[in-house]
Amino acid sequence: MTLTLPTFEASTAPLARRNPVAKLAAALLFSAPLIATLDPLTPTIALAVELAVLPLFGMRYGTLFRRAWPLVLAAGGIVITLVMFAAERTGATVATLGPFEVTTGVLITALGMVLRVFAIALPGIIVFATTDPTDLADALVQNVRAPARFAIGALAAFRLVPLLGQEWQMLSLARRARGIDAGRSPVARVKLFVSTAFALLVGAIRRGTRLAVAMDARGFDAGTPRTYARRQVFGRADAALMIGATLVSAAALTTSVLTGLFRPIIG
Template sequence: MIGPQPVAVASAPLARRNPVAKLAAALLFSVVLIATLDPVAPAIAIAVELAVLPLFGVRYRVLARRAWPLLVSAVGIVVTLVLFAAERSGRVLVEAGPVAVTSGVLLTALGLVLRMIAVALPGVIVFATTDATDLADALIQNARAPARFAIGALAAFRLVPLLGQEWQAISMARRARGVDAGRNPVAKLRLFVSTAFALLVGAIRRGTRLAVAMDARGFDAGVPRTTARRQRFTAADALLVAGAVALGGAALTASILLGTFRPLIG
């Protein structure tokens, strides 16, 4: 069972850190950014994330290949807000019939897009630099997570690449049977939905079989489990977590000092 493999240089300073430390740093850094709606704090956060990327041993081209869904989502957010935003404050920039693009709408869209990227990018970096087995071991040893949860999450993570392979297999099988949408957008949408449903059903069946197989092999037993590889949480790992909190707080502080801070609540 082959899953997503880390694509970072293993000897990079931050790539060698404890998986739990990297995960905690990513979560804490992202949580701070949720508190504001302005574009300044997430823009600073993205700049910081890209600046420290070489320390994780990840190339910018590799990151772009892994994070392209974020760019697609960003385009969707901008289009949705431009077309359907209820509040259209600020100066009117473009007006086409019932659609009016204002500076306020664009500022809101920019803030949401930057915040989404700033919050999601640390997770992309963490999983690009972390082996799934090491993460499961660290969750059990350092985060005291239940072994059943950690090993189940590891198994699920290992199965993720199979979804893409199954999607391709289903599409090719339907094409071989003459089921093709052609250039009809409605037919393409219907075919996409039906393929996604077939993929979901297959994933549920595989998950059920995997759960039964794991229980049959004693993963549900109450006997304490041992781990083959030791995951140590060192002072350097604690510094990584503290540094992430400090950088996230610095981005938020800069937003407040510049007067652009817009709290999520209030």
Template sequence: MPTIGTTASTAPLARRNPVAKLAAALLFTVALLATLDPITPAIAIVIELAVLPLFGVRYAELVRRAWPLLVSALGIAVTLVLFAAERSGTMLLDWGPVAVTTGVLSTALALSLRLIAVALPGVLVFASTDPTDLADALIQNAKAPPRFAIGTLAAFRLVPLLGQEWQMISMARRARGVDSGRNPLAAVRVFGSTAFGLLVGAIRRGTRLATAMDARGFDAGTPRSNARRQHFGFADGLLVVGAVLLAGGALVVSVLLGTFRPLLG
């Protein structure tokens, strides 16, 4: 599993304050939820891919990190095309039980693109942000409770361990002769049992970590100092404003093209 954060800290947007990057990502994605058309998220994806080098993230790295997102978007599109109840619009394909219309295709495409457009900003932010800087910025700039911020830091530090533990559980099961072979039903059963074992291990590790953190005074309630200062400057404010303007521009283009479909109303 890829690690959280990246070493490309010299990239222009990677150097920005973590709270500013979080705020920009949140405001950019909130605007995408205002419409149901496929044009707005498509424009948003183009913008996100265009600014990718500014975050110091390579396109190959983005694919490596976000491939489950692409699989999920494809699954949503296929499910809607096959099982949608409403078949409005012009018939494009009528092949037995499969009936694809322009309305169904537009809805499936819009939802898939929106999923990618909403998730990509989060991937960019966390791929270009050091977890320690994020925790420090949440405490200093967002005034988040230290218990929450330090817990968030601990969670990010433990995420890469899940991939390693999954491999260990799988190897241990194969060593004991638990293998699905080419049976798809057995593969689903083995996957479920492995996921359950991973969940149990994660809960145990989290409980031990919480106890250790409490024993070290992380929940003492006394004021804590910060070793590294996180400054929210003018450039950080420009990042937030720029995200709002880009999201608004995507919505304006959708309105001008006549494809805007408000979520409410």
């Protein structure tokens, strides 16, 4: 639940002070070219750049690791899936795991995909961790002319994310107090997880319905012009951030092409 929650230790960092829309656009522009290739070099360069500029966002490496650890699980799933179901097993055989043959081609493909997952996900984590959700909603309305109903609704949903983790704990403790425990049985654990997740989903839908009615009752859906308590200015530094992100991403992709390692995802 804490993957993209904001941390306010970065309020004075130079890049953390940039316009929220500029930071979000820069993350998208930086990550988009990484989808075009399967080679490991492009995401490696992107990761090196992301880790190098992390102090400019005022975020500690330990904080980033604590927030990004679920990506390690995703990476493990990718490796296992490719080892078991890869269609092309080119290159020399590294190991044989029963009926599965692990080749250098499979390992290179797995490495490229794992690095892409990290390189694409980390910019989003960094941006959301260093951006106040209220500032982001204000910037979307003021700078992008997004509908206020959408921006404020997204802000409300983002604010409710921490409650999901708390409710999961409460549901688990309540069931344990009633004697509902999976014990050591993996099947019982899966059933308990599914039932708890369903209860959490029902509670989230009910809370969302009540919140929507309350927001409508307070005039959030009114068509009258709105005023803004905090102005979000989009300046030259914000445009420079977006241009810089685009150029660095293009440079990483160009380096991959010039070294002959570029592997297009299509074709």
